[in-house]
Amino acid sequence: MAVAAGTIGSLMATLDTSIVNAALPTIQGEIGASQDEGTWITTAYLVAEIIMIPLAGWMVRILGLRNFLIICGTAFTGFSMMCGLSNSLIVMVIGRLGQGFTGGALIPTALTIIATRLPPSQRSSGIAIFGLVAVLGPVIGPILGGYLTETLSWHYAFFINLPIGIGLVALVIATLPDEEKDLGLFFRADWLSVIGMTLFLGALTVVLEEGLRERWFESTFIIKLSIASAVGFIILVWGQLTAREPVIRMGIIFQRAFGSVFFLSLLVGAALYGISYMLPQFLAQLHNYNSLQSGEVTLLLAIPSVLMMGVFPLLVRKVDIRILVAAGFVFYAVGCNMNAYITQETSGQNFIVPLLVIGLGQFLALIFLNQAAASSVSEHLAEDASGLFNAARNLGGSIGLAVIKTVVQSRTWFHSEAFAGGMTRNAPNAQAYIQQQAQQQGGGDMVLGMGRAYASLNNTFQTMGTAYAYADMFWLFSIAMLLCIPFAFLLRPLPNNAEIVA
Template sequence: MNAQAASADDDGQAGAAQKADAGAWLAVAAGTIGSFMATLDISIVNAALPTIQGEVGASGTEGTWISTAYLVSEIVMIPLTGWFVRTLGLRNFLLICASFFTLFSVLCGLSSSLPMMIVGRIGQGFAGGALIPTALTIVATRLPPAQQTMGTALFGMTVIMGPVIGPLLGGWLTENVSWHYAFFLNVPVCAGLLALLLLGLHHEKAHWAGLLDADWLGIFGLAAGLGGLTVVLEEGQRERWFESEFIIILSLVAAVGFAALLLAQVVSREPVIQLKVLRNRSFGAVFLMMLAVGMILFGVMYMIPQFLAMVSGYNTEQSGYVLLLQGLPTVFLMPLMPKLLEIVDVRALVIGGLLCFGIACFINMDLTSQSVGTTFVASQLLQGVGLALAMMSLNQAAISSVPTELAGDASGLFNAARNLGGSIGLAMISTFQDRRLTYHTEVLGSATTANSPMGQDYLRQIAGALRGSGGDTAMQAMGAFAQQVQLQALVMTYNDLFWIFGVVVACAIPLAFLLKPLPKGAHIAMH
């Protein structure tokens, strides 16, 4: 009888453990909102960047630091988050980060000079970088295994939808209200976030002594290595790469940083991040594929608005609606992903997602000077399917490939790979766009000179259309001829860029065969 009673009690406790209380869901809501705001602020400012540059007195080159400052500080913070959580406690750390994210958002919104804006963006990046991986920590620690699938689906949508909605929201605010509200928008949201954190997370005692015993060599190495590398990738083309003393110095800083990080793996009792997870065949493959996914996610989201602005004459708000298309399949597929991961081999899902990415890129290789937003509908929807399939599948493959005690390190590296991939992708675009544009302009210019029969016919057509407009029609026709050559060269350059990104994805697909199948009957969760 006692045994039966004990068994009944155990069953009752097990049943209760399968349902999270209201406080747990408040915590999950806080993590979801935090990660959404952090990812949103990567792209929301890009839409308003030309306007911001003018108001803070920055040139085009100087203005890029408004985006670069955020990306660099965020990518440095993401891998450090696990150590901060262990030292300060999850609630303490998130309350600090949410508060600083709010304060630095206000500083950005009030900025009247470039240095003031850059300081604000650096602070935003450090605080926001902590909000992304900790969202997964909340799901893993506050929800029972049976309900973690819902929490991870919510997180997956925020990570994808943040960068997608950002350009549209930033463009709309800039066109209809003011760019300042791209930052002030964070204030009421973060106020709600702070309330949810206080209600949903338990207080944990901070281990302040951990600051003294920390792996400071590794922390320095991580900051210098990732920070230096990201700046080199972001600014390399503008500075003409290694023709610039600035890029050479930063490259040396990054090299020293990574060397210090590797040394810390040997000499530190508890390294700030365990790089040994990269030696795991399955996780190493995930890391490389996530670099490719980051390249596509951020690279394509940069190329399409640029093409629509320069070729089709779209404003930022109109381009934002085109980018929003890729979020539609994500919204529908993300809730289904936990079930798909249970019944379909994770390798098949990853390959399917990468194939969608590659096909989407190759579809965009037939752009013309007449292409408009509707041209990108099919590719954007296909990329949305790819994001839903690949992102969550890769995350789950990453976590299942490492021991539980290394899940935090794996999560940090996984999220850092996404952002680092984005920086690599943008660096590739900047470099190849410059070189391929020069190449196509020279080829078209030599093939269709004003002295060739085709060039003469075209000039006569333009001159006829301009007759009666006043001025020197011959000179106007020559100017229009040169503009048309430049426009066609630009379109051909974008076709080349989409081909390059499609090839990158194709090269990443074989890595999926290195993944391990998920354990049968295992609960799907991301940490």
Template sequence: MTDTASPADEAGAEPAPLAPPAKADFGAWLAVAAGTIGAFMATLDISIVNSALPTIQGEIGASGTEGTWIATAYLVAEIIMIPLAGWLERLSGLRAFLLTMVGGFTLFSMLCGVSTSLPMMIVGRIGQGFTGGALIPTAMTIIATRLPPHQQPMGIAAFGLTAVTGPVLGPVVGGWLAENVSWHYAFFINLPIGVLLSCLLFFGLPPVRAQWHLLRQADWFGIAGIILFLGGLTIFLEEGEREQWFESSTIVAVFAMSMVGFVSLMIGQMLAERPVLRLSLLLDRQFGSVILMAMIVGAAVYGTSFIIPQFLSAIAGYNSLQSGQVVFLAGIPAAMLMPCIPWLIRSVDLRLLVITGLSLLALSCWLETDLTALSTGDVFAESQLIRGAGQTLAMMFLNQAALSSVPIELSRDAAGLFSTARNLGGSIALAGISVVQDQRMWFHQRRLEETISANSVIVQDYMNGQAASLGGMPTAFRALSGTIQTQALTLTYVDMFWMLTIGVIVVLPLTLLLRPLPKRRPLAEMAH
């Protein structure tokens, strides 16, 4: 193969979108396989460390608070890279860009696997986030440019399956490796996958000449703004509650950094001929509605994936592997639905699919509002299966709605904004969970304590019985305090599920603003 360049390249303009072939050859399917596996690897690594986090913290000498940065560092880097991926891909060419990202992801994974200190681990996770964040949006570009329109639904289904199952499979894989092998292999597992990916990309994608002249036209204010604003905002949301918000000088500095980034981003919107993140798209009624729904869906998906393992660990006494298996139930309906996605795209109204997805997502959260201190993983089985179907329909078809609501030449910008909104919704949800857990835990404890009267004969008889069986009144009081805390924590988790339920219901009317998908518009035109 030889490097190719269009006349537009010669003139210094941005190249036109590549047209897909009339029929996909073997190399095209190799490229699609590489894109979907890369997206799977990147989404898997978001959550693979969650189950093994206590073990990792102990071995590298990190405290509980410090250990949260192992997860946060990846999320911060990924949310910065996602909106930059399209510009970087145009700059260096798709094959060279992806080969670089896969190689970097593999090397940073190895660094995480051999880490002996927290700083070493954080550097590795930041590198994983930057390189892995590029693999998710570019998977759709491969499908768009390497498959003809009539075969693109099959590529979309394959991509959707890996993108949806990656986050729910992560805790299971990480928990099993930590329990049965070693936490190091949660990172070493990426080495053979990375080598396979590099081979698939090398043979499946044609080389394209780099467009280095685009550096002269780059929106440098916007690029700096994305790094400072999204990075600072994510850290602010993730760490704010733990650091007591503005009582911490670190949080004040991070907030100031994010505000400087926001100003820089706005300057880029006004001055750049082609902003790296085109926020003006949010003024479109349909696209703005899709972005709001994407944020809420991201909050519900990431929020429940965090709350359920926490509940099972704190209330039901589950270990990391058992909790991961409960979370993985959501992947079963996703796998079953994916073969139907091509038919759904062709045959069913987009609005009906999004309404169904959001309704199922709200129902799954509502089913978890009757939790008690005696609940175990079994009570989540029905809601997790419903959630898996709901998040698959909502995510897949909101993404299609985002791409179809903008002109062809702005579709890459729309895809970046959509992915950023989804991840930002997850960050807001995790920050909100920390706040709600502290505030509502205190509230419920006080309310429960007020219902227990020291002068009540029933209370006195109960405490005397507990003292007799537990070996003294001090032990009985400690047991009562533990019971109150358990009940208060259970009620707090119920409050969280109520908030997620209401949040999804609130955005449901926005589906009325959506338009049906264009029947004959190729994905290549929408995603490139």
């Protein structure tokens, strides 16, 4: 039951990373926020979450696991209600910051419970459930948010956390024993690392989320944040080198087994959040899918994970975990490559097979990578490993989204210009086509018709360019996934004859 409590908390926090995205346009309108201002509703959550995830293990050592989960579960529920009742941008952003801090604490704590509270014979099953939550959260979030917004109101995207939060706190109280607190850790803390990590991860996340909108380094705002992030990183490194008792022992990143897990988690996070972002964007821009329709297509990614859970115990006992993770990246690459040939005619039904293949790769890569993360360090380092592993996945997601937005924008322009240039080089045919369109659309007024014909042609080029840009991004993902395969063989293998995590 303690594992159930941790898993519920992790699912609640993971869902809230993406559930608001579908309701964001509606929320912006009702609280009087512009499109640029409204992005802070998402950014505030991500910044707070990425800061808190690696610090959760330290907070558990200070307060004890039971007290920590009760505080975070109660606070997360309260901040969710604050967001649902808010009628201004300031209140909403404060609520989202609170959600991010408390939700960020719930995500790694679930893996800590599994690694430290379950008997060895049950840990792999617990880790599989945690991995399934990590897969389902980004996929289910948009469709659930879209459904609640379309059928009820955007407020329920936040109110849904009330019964879940109450259930979480009740489970924690009923199943987890009270532990001895060590409040002295707070006063002996390695505050250089805390300050450095907060500045480094917080500023970096804002740069990644707001960079494209601010035109990257053309903006003094982005330049200042980048400098702040670099300074934070230097402070963090100095704190790690000088502290007697580091808040989080980041040295495990330089161990071969966990270092490979950390690196692969960055790339899996980029793919997990990136593909879940690209599909709805593509379908909305080219085929006018609403959030619910695009969410139904994206849900295909989760089907293989649900179906494969039954064979997970057999796979973990019989097959080398390194082969399973490598196979996951192969399926990831194949599925992404299948999507590298999409055009403006590609619609939801054309994604069925590629998404099922990607979903199978997602299951193998992510869930067995969770297994590798838990087995790569000794039990007394489980809290630090869980925090770093989950932070890497979320940071990878932010990096992936920043790359996607930048590449899609630049490649859309590139392809649109290429199509326009091709028409110019075939001037006689182009002029004949434009004349024909002008006659059809002008209603006898050739000047009006020519304007409409050129606008229609430009819109066609833009649509084709957008489709090709997303195809380019899927191709890049396929290459990135193939490059991950050698790193899978640096992971620490599990015992051949046991369903355990050492």
